[in-house]
Amino acid sequence: MNTQDTSPARRAEPLTRRLHWPMVIGLALFALIRPLFSIAGWSEVLGRPATPLALTAVISAVWIAVAGLGRVREPLLQLMAAGIGYAIAATLLSAALSPVLEGELRGPLTHPIALIMVCLTNAAWGALCGLCARGVQRMRHVRH
Template structure:
């Protein structure tokens, strides 16, 4: 398993995780309220998913599921840190996943975002496999 993880494109994983930070920015700035809920968060999530999908398919990543699962985890960690830094500044108190008892919020953020990446990775894997089979 260690060699498999080492062969992942860590720069791509980091870039995709950082890119997903566009998701909390509209919430932090209040733009989600202007754009309208529940559609605005869904649209942003779909757009990020399309970029993630396109990146691993275009690069012909050998392990799209693992790559995007890791990207989801990177995003989750960054989102928790961003929340910890910004919530006291914007709201005067710690809010978000770190404020939940027993670290449950952090675990849920990581699980949900890892699952998000994995689902997009499975779709990319299926599409890539079909596309590459069609190349022959």
């Protein structure tokens, strides 16, 4: 995973250089299973609100496992970025599919404040997962 050092000079680097992009993008795209379940109608078939909540728990567990069991530096930063990446990907998915499925553009792009809130909410979700991943690393005595 991301094996660069976390010295003060490293922390002064721009965030874009500190991110492990393949992992961030992969985790963000993995989280798209949640809106895809909704789009496909599986969330309704399997039951709401249990299905979206269960999917969120599974996604969170995968994120925590990847960052906590891997040798990921700065899991809080990495998973916050994954949360924001998911927010952007889900917004783009909504923008692409809502006109086809519902006949008009729907979702966060129709309300700019909603887009900000979606990004903040998913950044917070990523941060919470990142804190949990850091806890897993500490329990495993992982040092960077």
